[in-house]
Amino acid sequence: MSVPGDPAGVDLVVTGLRELVTCEPALGDGLLGVIPEAAMAAAAGRVVWVGPQSRLASAVGIPPAARQLDAHGRVGLPGFVDSHTHLVHAGSREHEYALRAPGASYQEIAAAGGGILSTVRATRAASVDELVELALPRLATLLRHGTTTVEIKSGYGLTTADELKMLEAIRRLGELQPVEVHATFCGAHEIPPEFKGRPDAYVDLVVDEMLPAVAERRLARYVDVFCEEGVFSVAQARRILEAGAQRGLRAKFHADEFVTLGGAELAAEIGALSADHLLRARPEGVARMKEAGVTAALLPGTAFFLGLPYAPARAFLETGARVALASDFNPGSSMGCNLQLVMTMAVSQMKMSPEEALLGVTLNAAHAMGLEGEVGSLRPGAWCDMLLADVPNWRHLSYVYGVNHVSRVLKRGWLVVSR
Amino acid sequence: MSVPGDPAGVDLVVTGLRELVTCEPALGDGLLGVIPEAAMAAAAGRVVWVGPQSRLASAVGIPPAARQLDAHGRVGLPGFVDSHTHLVHAGSREHEYALRAPGASYQEIAAAGGGILSTVRATRAASVDELVELALPRLATLLRHGTTTVEIKSGYGLTTADELKMLEAIRRLGELQPVEVHATFCGAHEIPPEFKGRPDAYVDLVVDEMLPAVAERRLARYVDVFCEEGVFSVAQARRILEAGAQRGLRAKFHADEFVTLGGAELAAEIGALSADHLLRARPEGVARMKEAGVTAALLPGTAFFLGLPYAPARAFLETGARVALASDFNPGSSMGCNLQLVMTMAVSQMKMSPEEALLGVTLNAAHAMGLEGEVGSLRPGAWCDMLLADVPNWRHLSYVYGVNHVSRVLKRGWLVVSR
Numbered sequence: 022m023s024v025p026g027d028p029a030g031v032d033l034v035v036t037g038l039r040e041l042v043t044c045e046p047a048l049g050d051g052l053l054g055v056i057p058e059a060a061m062a063a064a065a066g067r068v069v070w071v072g073p074q075s076r077l078a079s080a081v082g083i084p085p086a087a088r089q090l091d092a093h094g095r096v097g098l099p100g101f102v103d104s105h106t107h108l109v110h111a112g113s114r115e116h117e118y119a120l121r122a123p124g125a126s127y128q129e130i131a132a133a134g135g136g137i138l139s140t141v142r143a144t145r146a147a148s149v150d151e152l153v154e155l156a157l158p159r160l161a162t163l164l165r166h167g168t169t170t171v172e173i174k175s176g177y178g179l180t181t182a183d184e185l186k187m188l189e190a191i192r193r194l195g196e197l198q199p200v201e202v203h204a205t206f207c208g209a210h211e212i213p214p215e216f217k218g219r220p221d222a223y224v225d226l227v228v229d230e231m232l233p234a235v236a237e238r239r240l241a242r243y244v245d246v247f248c249e250e251g252v253f254s255v256a257q258a259r260r261i262l263e264a265g266a267q268r269g270l271r272a273k274f275h276a277d278e279f280v281t282l283g284g285a286e287l288a289a290e291i292g293a294l295s296a297d298h299l300l301r302a303r304p305e306g307v308a309r310m311k312e313a314g315v316t317a318a319l320l321p322g323t324a325f326f327l328g329l330p331y332a333p334a335r336a337f338l339e340t341g342a343r344v345a346l347a348s349d350f351n352p353g354s355s356m357g358c359n360l361q362l363v364m365t366m367a368v369s370q371m372k373m374s375p376e377e378a379l380l381g382v383t384l385n386a387a388h389a390m391g392l393e394g395e396v397g398s399l400r401p402g403a404w405c406d407m408l409l410a411d412v413p414n415w416r417h418l419s420y421v422y423g424v425n426h427v428s429r430v431l432k433r434g435w436l437v438v439s440r
Numbered sequence: 441m442s443v444p445g446d447p448a449g450v451d452l453v454v455t456g457l458r459e460l461v462t463c464e465p466a467l468g469d470g471l472l473g474v475i476p477e478a479a480m481a482a483a484a485g486r487v488v489w490v491g492p493q494s495r496l497a498s499a500v501g502i503p504p505a506a507r508q509l510d511a512h513g514r515v516g517l518p519g520f521v522d523s524h525t526h527l528v529h530a531g532s533r534e535h536e537y538a539l540r541a542p543g544a545s546y547q548e549i550a551a552a553g554g555g556i557l558s559t560v561r562a563t564r565a566a567s568v569d570e571l572v573e574l575a576l577p578r579l580a581t582l583l584r585h586g587t588t589t590v591e592i593k594s595g596y597g598l599t600t601a602d603e604l605k606m607l608e609a610i611r612r613l614g615e616l617q618p619v620e621v622h623a624t625f626c627g628a629h630e631i632p633p634e635f636k637g638r639p640d641a642y643v644d645l646v647v648d649e650m651l652p653a654v655a656e657r658r659l660a661r662y663v664d665v666f667c668e669e670g671v672f673s674v675a676q677a678r679r680i681l682e683a684g685a686q687r688g689l690r691a692k693f694h695a696d697e698f699v700t701l702g703g704a705e706l707a708a709e710i711g712a713l714s715a716d717h718l719l720r721a722r723p724e725g726v727a728r729m730k731e732a733g734v735t736a737a738l739l740p741g742t743a744f745f746l747g748l749p750y751a752p753a754r755a756f757l758e759t760g761a762r763v764a765l766a767s768d769f770n771p772g773s774s775m776g777c778n779l780q781l782v783m784t785m786a787v788s789q790m791k792m793s794p795e796e797a798l799l800g801v802t803l804n805a806a807h808a809m810g811l812e813g814e815v816g817s818l819r820p821g822a823w824c825d826m827l828l829a830d831v832p833n834w835r836h837l838s839y840v841y842g843v844n845h846v847s848r849v850l851k852r853g854w855l856v857v858s859r
Contacts, residue, residue: 423778
């Protein structure tokens with residue numbers, strides 16, 4: 022179960038783990054690679070060894086200056102990876118949430134000043150500094166609940182200047198605080214009012230002006246499109262995603278959420294990193310995604326918040342497709358960022374096993390971001406992003422729900438949360 | 441909007457409330473009686489005045505020795521009341537939860553050693569001290585999430601000695617920590633293995649031996665029966681609840697959860713404080729509950745955890761019935777105690793308004809326990825059980841979900857949580 026690593030330069034040792042969930046089957050028991058009574062050693066922020074604590078001394082030379090952290094019987098696991106969020110935004114839509122409960126329609130909400138365009142108005146009116154100030158406490162909440170790597174999208178600007186402003190805010194957030202931030206350019210999130218009835222003209226703007234500006238400034242790693250009836254067609258999505266690929270941006274996009282358009286098939290065709298939502302994806306499409314190695318990113322919090330049916334996760338899992346789970350944190354359709362609760366939703370609502378749910382917010386979420394060698398597991402060589410949870414065993418992470426089990430968070434070997 | 445109270449003896453003043461949700465329409469705006477820019481004064485643990493902060497000095501004489509708490513712009517609201525829990529128990533059933541996800545039946549779970557009888561075995565094997573030790577951290581978690589008054593049931597003992605042991609543990613818990621605890625005798629929670637096939641003989645034991653022993657020791661305020669197909673019939677439930685009433689125990693019981701048995705009608709007939717669950721209650725039954733002043737206590741966490749349809753809350757509300765929301769915290773069907781999340785479930789899944797949801801965990805929950813003059817609102821005369829929440833307005837309590845917004849908790853005027 023233990024894997025020898027290079028012991029040279031060990032500067033951190035974590036001991037006293039009741040169990041360590043590595044999320045690498047080869048490293049321990051079962052699908053999650055669980056090591057009982059475990060320890061971990063890291064060097065320069067990366068894992069160099071995991072194994073039974075009884076073998077620590079013989080496996081790794083521990084310099085006297087190495088930091089030592091006693092987990093006091095807590096459970097260790099990889100930091101969570103949230104592969105789909107709209108965390109940067111201005112404004113708030115709690116009134117829309119209240120209107121929706123007794124049955125207000127999308128049109129009524131829009132007429133009352135709600136909907137995505139209300140977030141666009143507020144975000145356009147905000148400065149970079151304001152967007153950063155608004156997002157910092159949200160990131161602190163994510164981190165406290167165990168998320169150590171997050172994807173954040175633009176898409177509430179919908180002009181070149183405002184999209185760049187959002188991406189600039191996302192870049193600054195990654196520099197200011199410990200959560201690792203990766204940006205997605207999502208200029209094609211909605212058709213802005215200025216282009217109403219002229220979607221192709223807006224796609225021209227996205228492809229000809231926004232994408233080059235984003236790529237030139239190296240402000241995004243991924244490109245996203247809301248491929249949906251009434252928003253962007255499969256043909257428009259393909260054009261934007263292919264243009265992004267030419268500029269080095271990997272595709273991960275909103276597919277087959279409310280209507281079956283063929284987003285899953287498009288994701289397979291273009292080799293996207295992930296297709297997200299997929300409530301209405303065709304089984305054939307999902308099977309093609311599996312063949313192409315595209316990760317299915319499911320967002321149960323959105324179904325929960327909107328009171329919609331959940332994505333058919335078991336059908337996806339039975340094709341062998343890789344399933345990630347993300348929060349979709351956004352002001353309109355899911356103001357939730359607690360991935361422990363997302364796991365409970367996956368088990369109780371989507372009938373995923375607790376193992377599948379935990380892989381969904383760790384290793385498979387890393388795959389959805391193309392970061393599987395770096396985060397999402399505690400294999401030697403990966404970043405030492407590690408949570409210590411106050412639970413008797415890892416199953417309690419989703420069994421006891423609606424609370425925060427995470428009491429310590431390490432990011433690249435540094436203790437960034439202790440409560 | 442302000443209500444004059446007796447200013448003599450004021451020993452606590454809370455100022456700097458961005459808004460104070462009193463849960464008394466007469467005291468402020470709307471159904472929740474919200475007072476903007478508010479303050480509160482208390483004496484000997486009870487509220488004596490609430491109103492706009494600008495009127496505090498003229499309304500109440502503040503002795504120099506009075507404690508002053510600055511809310512720094514937080515939102516104030518009554519402490520939550522959880523009217524239905526099984527918080528005292530031994531053992532843990534996370535494996536059963538894992539089995540249920542891929543579709544294991546009740547029978548398969550029981551055959552694998554799960555189900556309520558596994559909790560009965562573990563609870564019978566535990567001492568009073570052990571039950572207290574297990575429950576204390578759970579109560580601390582409830583309190584941290586804003587619950588200041590809780591109902592706790594027996595019902596995992598199912599022998600006279602083991603039921604008394606559970607109730608003794610519940611009594612001790614109320615004496616040991618700040619959450620106000622009220623006990624329910626629920627000896628008729630299940631038919632114990634010793635009485636398999638002889639339910640009436642077990643009802644004899646409950647009525648002739650357990651109830652007198654519980655009443656003599658003054659160990660319970662309420663009596664509960666699991667009135668359900670395969671457990672206790674309406675006739676058996678009536679017999680137990682009436683026998684309880686003769687001994688001074690008010691009825692609040694599990695009614696019409698999985699099968700329509702007529703529990704709602706029985707609750708109306710006997711004048712129960714509350715009928716709980718009600719997923720399958722007949723509209724006529726709910727209408728009769730309304731006439732009889734019986735509170736409908738809905739437990740959405742259980743539907744969530746089990747992946748079942750939610751109770752039709754709107755149908756109940758349209759009859760004018762009073763609707764409370766509780767956690768049902770228990771090891772088999774809902775390991776959740778966060779009433780902020782229960783509010784989100786009520787709005788997103790049961791289409792209650794945010795106001796109705798907040799009343800459900802405060803004033804209406806107090807009604808479900810017969811404590812409406814004491815807890816669940818911040819009217820003058822009530823206990824000063826008060827939460828300070830880190831939200832821009834009260835709607836965020838359910839809009840931003842899966843986290844804990846409560847940063848300060850006052851129980852009877854004492855600051856018992858500060859984080």
